[in-house]
Amino acid sequence: MNPVLQLLLEGGSLTTAQMAQVAGISTAEVEQHLEQLKKDKIFLGWRPVLDLSREAAAAASVRAVIEVKVTPERGGGFNRFAERIAKFDEVESCYLMSGAYDLLVFVRGGSLQKVAAFVSEKLSTVEGVLSTATHFMLRCYKEQGFLLDDDADNSARLTVSP
């Protein structure tokens, strides 16, 4: 496997210089690997993982998960709907699911009203959408691998031990 991809998979937050050290290659080579991963559309980009509930200015944003049922199209299946829905700025993630509904859509908006308006005016009016069920998120406990209230305490670990 691409050594840079391996480090990305570990989920740390190394700089390219640190990745170079760990992988035992030059920084330029790390960058080449990243470029290649981008070209191959494996590496899509960097994004910070944020706990916005701690940031007053951003805390107002609201997140929701929406289950969407659609009628699949002859020829296109679900892809055309999914791609169309995914393009809205409000949509953070969009997945095709097995089970009781077809698409699971993660949405972020400035307020409850804005998200509700997005669902009723944009999402449910896409042709072929049969129904939507919107669940607003109340509180986050873990975000993409990060515990929000990580109480792990390493401070009592011995600094020298046998």
Place this chain on the structure above:
Amino acid sequence: MSTDPKKWVAGHVASLPKSGIRDFFDLVAKMKGQDVISLGVGEPDFVTPWHVREAAIYALEHGKTYYTANLGLIELRRAISKYVEEHFSVAYRPEDQVLVTVGVSEAVDLAFRAFCNPGDKVMYHQPCYVSYHPSVQLVHATGIAVPTFAKDNFALTAEALRAAWQPGAKILMLNLPCNPTGGTCTREQLEKIAEFCREKDLLVLSDEIYSELTFDGVHTSIASLPGMAGRTIFLHGFSKAFAMTGWRIGYACGPAVLIDAMMKVHQYSMMCASIISQEAALEALTRGWDNVCRMREQYHRRRDLVVRRFNEIGLTCHSPRGSFYAFPDVTGTGLDEKQFAVELLAAEKVAVVPGQAFGANGAGHVRACFATSYEQLIEACNRIERFVAGKRPA
């Protein structure tokens, strides 16, 4: 009447040397609050995986707060037996050939107490884990240190064993991969050692606590070699590969008669290992392997990083085939290992352990534990590089 309480301390305890680790610990402790990077630890930086911690909580919630059988929970002994057979190719009966102990530490102590008469001779390779020689002294036995060398990547050789052997030698204590050197033996080397043990009729105590953390080649247990299971006590635990140091849980496997002798000492001194830790260990064995592999992969990359940097810096360092310790030669700096460690700590705030803490044969080396994050390791290497550059003759 005034009295000196010292007189109540047993003579052989009073004469035990203070651990070199302890000395260095005190030195580092004085620098608390400063930005010290410690490569001086002997444990994983990973917290025990949550599924294991959660299993212990579950056990407590269900009232598991009592003593267990002296040998340990039978479910755990079955799981150990299965694990050891799968990973080490030796079969032990859970009913009478497996003893659950309070860490490998207790298992080592039990073995010496159960098998040594006063004056018996115990061979062990050195540099080695700090407890072995004191444990031998505590049972009034005599240690015979067998040197291992950097030129052999600190593998134990049958030649060195033969050279150090004395009439009356009864036990050979092995620790492969080795703390502090990371040295291990290939199967061929082990076969020669096994042959030597059969020839001299030695009982082998094999501490394989770092075996899962073998990066190059496959780990072979001496107990799995022909004719060896009957003269080997296999010692293992959860501290390192399963990141469970604080749980204090390990085990010993061997011939029923020998396990029974160890169990006798255990039943009167310890009774049993903590039931909570036994439950956690059972969970670790049943569902913990993916985490072991994930952690090993990271140790592997960290090893490659540290060994490469040390050699670039000018600290000659063999690549440890196992464990999470690098053991570079620091004499190129013109300092001995103690000066190197003390001055490095003072100048650059990086803690490593002077090699003599692991016996006289550790001279000229320091132990650097790479069970810490990439970021910390890179920063520590940068600091060591600056320190070493300042020591070079202009």
